[in-house]
Amino acid sequence: MSATPQPPSVTAGLDAWLSYLEALHPSEIDLGLERIQAVAQRLGIAPGQAKVITVAGTNGKGSTVRYLETMLRAAGYVTGVYISPHLVDYEERVRINAQQLDAQYHVEAFNAVEQARGDTSLTYFEFGTLAAFWLLQQQALDVWILEVGLGGRLDAVNCIAADVGVITSVGIDHVAFLGPDRESIAREKAGIFRPDKAAIIGEPDFPATVLAELRQRGIEPARVGRDFHYRRNADTETWDYVGRSSVLRQLPLPQLPLPNAATALKALEKLALPVSLQAIKQGLQTAREHGRLEFRPGSPNVLLDVAHNPHAATFLAEHIRSRFPNYTIMAVVGMLHDKDIRGTLAALAPVVGQWFFADLAGPRGAKALRLADEMAPGSVASVHTFSTVADAYQAACAEAQRESVETLVLVCGSFYTVSQIPQAE
Template sequence: MNAQLTPPSAAAGLDAWLSYLEALHPKEIELGLERIKTVAQRLAVDPGAAKVITVAGTNGKGSTVRYLETVLRNGGYQTGVYISPHLVNYEERVRINGLELEAQQHVNAFQAVERARGDTSLTYFEFGTLAAFWLMMQAPLDVWILEVGLGGRLDAVNCLAADVGIVTSVGIDHVDFLGPDRTSIAREKAGIFRADKIAIIGEADFPPAILSELKQAGIAPLSVGEDFNYRLALDAGSWDYFGHRNVLRDLPLPHVPLPNAATAICALEQLELPVSEQAIRQGLAQAREKGRLQFQPGKPDVLIDVAHNPHAATFLATHIKQRFSDRRVYLVIGMLKDKDIQGTLAALADVVDDWYLADLSGARAASAQQLASALPASVKETDAQQFSSVKAAYQAACSAASDDQQQALVLVCGSFYTVSQIPLAE
């Protein structure tokens, strides 16, 4: 920690506090629970009677959180949600009963954490996590829904033992922190599970070695395909859920990924809070998540998704084949250089007709030239253009798609940083 760093005043505003948080700790990411547990104890973090649901996974965390929130709220419960990262504004990270909070409320929370931490140095994410907990303690909530930032076992939110732990999926990402293969990554994500609590796995191909380790630790997770399942209707206009306690038929197709809806329903079945079928149906229909399969109709139509690894890109490509198989697809993409760029582009190749490759800014950013060099051999050089910004690439793609005689779709993906630069409908 910089000993000369002085915390902002209450009147300094949210941006000043966020700058302070960024400079407070020598590393942007430093996994471990010792620091946050120390400060959480000083801050007297305690969910009280509220149930805690923690959601980990390579992909699908945000939509699972949203399903849980909308269904529980339709069931009449008071909810607090903590997610990361945000797309545009920091205030997106905390929702109380579905609503974001005012900037000053976040400042008040940061001040409380600052008073409690003493000489303990916290990362940006640790500080923000404790602030989110403090904000949730200010409201009479029934459920805290927490999204893991990175991994699970050593992630800051895991300082609280979840009543229900969920792992949505396991893919190759963040290998520098989580390990080089799916088994290593699954082990880190399954670290949110506790022997005396409910564990749910929404990944059909979960590494067997980790399942064995969980069994030895006295953890018996409920797994998709075995303990619960889902099935699209023949006309793909609705879907059915098959669980331990309920069979729900002709459910409305959600606006965010369907597999995560089944995982969320399984979690709600196990939670000791009754939720009616009507609340489930209403919650599924209402669930929306910015930047996740977000369709914006217009001239041209635009589909926005934060897919930034091969696992998510494969799901996105499947979605396009199912919903937009008759469209010419203009892809706007910018990525970070520490991601699997080649694998991500390869997963999209079958559904993309025209590639608009964009530079991102920052130390981790990949250039459009780096993206071009990673394109599959099947992509013709004339089908790919390079741009110095996401904005320029998006404008060019929209212009070309609007002029296209075919029904076209502009697809934007590759990174939260990419999606954050696109106008998003509320």
């Protein structure tokens, strides 16, 4: 039997604390709110007068959070954001007014949680969520913007009741924890909604059975296609938003996904904090998220996106068709073995000219040969396999530069894949 890990000192570095968190609980994921609620109560976690927006969804959470952050900041509000996972550095998980906090702040927060938890066992995510809430509570914030880690109903973030709950999308992912079908997954995500609080659904095909269950709980969400609408204006770089209480014309087309911008605007309507049209436009224009439709022009052109399931891959393929219709696509892909590899690759296949598959390290990482084996029969795109993302990326860039036509190097398949690109350049 392994010895109980000992907590680092408050003077220890962030890496020491993260290693401790990883060793503390026998399971990486242990859904349920009882343990985290008990420790949150001991810590005195409460948003106070600050408004809280909680964002759940299979895909689109990160960009929706970013839209909310940039628009609210442009309106002069002080924002605190909690997201997960991070791409490169743990400090990415907490932002105060769009700025990361130094590592020592996280160490102090971890120490506070450690002192409060007693003998309550917490997972890595639960411990980090409580630490993030503790950090947000130290600031004089107007709005907390929280991204759900997994599902919603039993996710650690849901121990805080949101003034506005948002579901961006519902796709098949994390079936071992959320259920095998869209109805089960939607039900778990809808667990963030409260009967006396605002609820927003940006998923156009939300399961009717779950909507009926929500009505029985006294919840009537605002839904895309019924309570709010959006459309891109033909032959322009603008779009229109139509809600129940506001109509916004000729908005600037954002870099991040448009459906999530519309969902964020509906959330702002329900939040009941004044946000001017000028602030909305500024927020839309400045919203950027590393690894989400992140375009890097150059030689070669590069597009980074963390799409790692069929739902996200389908949206990514549509974006490529629209934005890069005549480009030859060199796809650098690394994935986790517990994802729907075949479905994800099938969604991307119609736009890919060459595949550059890479091994992902770690117990959940899939081998490049496994990705190649999952390709649909009859695929005409050439396939190359590599032992690292860096090698695959360098090979794709070299091939793109040799081509006489316009090319785009696409990097996708996992947060772990995209996170390695800065190190590979």
